[in-house]
Amino acid sequence: MRKGERTKQMILQKATSIFNQQGYSGSSLSSIMKETGLEKGGIYRHFESKEELALQAFDYSTSLLGERFKEAVSQAATTLDKLNAFIEVLKGLVRGDPIPGGCPIMNVALEADDAYPLLAEQAKMSMFQLLSLMERIIIFGIESKEINPNTNIKQLAILWISSLEGALALSRLYDDPSYFDDVATIYI
Amino acid sequence: MRKGERTKQMILQKATSIFNQQGYSGSSLSSIMKETGLEKGGIYRHFESKEELALQAFDYSTSLLGERFKEAVSQAATTLDKLNAFIEVLKGLVRGDPIPGGCPIMNVALEADDAYPLLAEQAKMSMFQLLSLMERIIIFGIESKEINPNTNIKQLAILWISSLEGALALSRLYDDPSYFDDVATIYI
Numbered sequence: 001m002r003k004g005e006r007t008k009q010m011i012l013q014k015a016t017s018i019f020n021q022q023g024y025s026g027s028s029l030s031s032i033m034k035e036t037g038l039e040k041g042g043i044y045r046h047f048e049s050k051e052e053l054a055l056q057a058f059d060y061s062t063s064l065l066g067e068r069f070k071e072a073v074s075q076a077a078t079t080l081d082k083l084n085a086f087i088e089v090l091k092g093l094v095r096g097d098p099i100p101g102g103c104p105i106m107n108v109a110l111e112a113d114d115a116y117p118l119l120a121e122q123a124k125m126s127m128f129q130l131l132s133l134m135e136r137i138i139i140f141g142i143e144s145k146e147i148n149p150n151t152n153i154k155q156l157a158i159l160w161i162s163s164l165e166g167a168l169a170l171s172r173l174y175d176d177p178s179y180f181d182d183v184a185t186i187y188i
Numbered sequence: 189m190r191k192g193e194r195t196k197q198m199i200l201q202k203a204t205s206i207f208n209q210q211g212y213s214g215s216s217l218s219s220i221m222k223e224t225g226l227e228k229g230g231i232y233r234h235f236e237s238k239e240e241l242a243l244q245a246f247d248y249s250t251s252l253l254g255e256r257f258k259e260a261v262s263q264a265a266t267t268l269d270k271l272n273a274f275i276e277v278l279k280g281l282v283r284g285d286p287i288p289g290g291c292p293i294m295n296v297a298l299e300a301d302d303a304y305p306l307l308a309e310q311a312k313m314s315m316f317q318l319l320s321l322m323e324r325i326i327i328f329g330i331e332s333k334e335i336n337p338n339t340n341i342k343q344l345a346i347l348w349i350s351s352l353e354g355a356l357a358l359s360r361l362y363d364d365p366s367y368f369d370d371v372a373t374i375y376i
Contacts, residue, residue, distance in 0.1 A: 023299055025214030109361035110298040111211055124361060155370045159351055162371050166354030173297035173312060182343045183350050
């Protein structure tokens with residue numbers, strides 16, 4: 001990797017962590033400068049604006065998460081194992097793995113309404129992918145006769161994602177993983 | 189009400205709406221100045237800092253909500269009616285009633301980690317009250333033999349709150365009440 005590329009990657013990683021913890025409108029360029037050790041010009045050489053950096057940082061965090069979800073779920077053999085694998089990835093977010101600050105999609109969903117419209121669009125797409133992955137787990141379960149075929153697939157996916165994401169938020173508010181675990185143990 | 193008190197109340201109402209929509213760190217004093225039509229000094233005459241205003245605005249929004257919850261739940265006769273009343277108050281938040289921007293407690297829970305530590309403490313307390321109210325509905329249901337006495341009260345309250353709050357967040361992300369309704373109809 002060329003030096004310029006390495007610097008860009010380093011900025012992206014540090015910014016992702018700051019944005020996810022402090023919010024996209026809440027994060028200041030000065031805190032990103034401090035974390036990266038770069039001056040304003042050093043950051044703007046790679047990202048033309050704070051919004052551009054925010055968009056790429058969000059994309060970075062959801063790609064990272066998306067890969068984890070897909071890998072974990074595809075390697076599991078049964079529906080219960082797949083659901084378990086899905087929940088384990090979310091549980092990682094409770095303790096800040098792979099990024100600190102909780103679920104990046106929910107953070108954007110609950111952040112500023114109009115501050116970053118492109119970011120909201122990205123969040124909608126990412127949440128859609130998360131719901132689709134959960135729907136595929138349910139469909140797999142119906143096909144393998146582990147889940148009742150009369151299940152409303154979309155509704156069940158929304159219930160599972162809502163409750164797990166909601167519990168993740170509670171666990172982060174109280175800095176206590178038991179809220180997430182309380183909900184997760186109902187499903188697995 | 190004296191003129192000074194009226195002005196203070198007006199600032200509080202407008203600021204509550206801005207903070208809940210744009211986030212506590214994301215809201216600028218200039219947008220509050222614009223909405224209230226006041227200069228900086230006119231706001232600082234009533235609130236000594238942005239943080240003080242944020243704390244009082246959060247308190248204002250959760251008091252408003254808390255009253256709605258208690259009134260709705262206490263007037264309902266059966267467990268199902270109480271749960272229904274509880275859900276109706278949350279459903280109000282989907283469409284921005286009584287304040288725009290979704291659930292103020294979840295917004296703070298998912299906002300900046302360290303920006304406003306006192307605000308996070310207030311959010312913990314408010315969420316605790318919400319969970320307690322849900323637990324009381326469940327206990328009422330057990331006493332009136334509408335809910336199985338072997339139910340884990342705390343766990344069920346966490347599941348219901350997590351899923352409803354999570355679904356409320358999804359409905360706000362997509363500007364589509366059906367996510368919340370999909371989860372709510374499972375319970376009532």
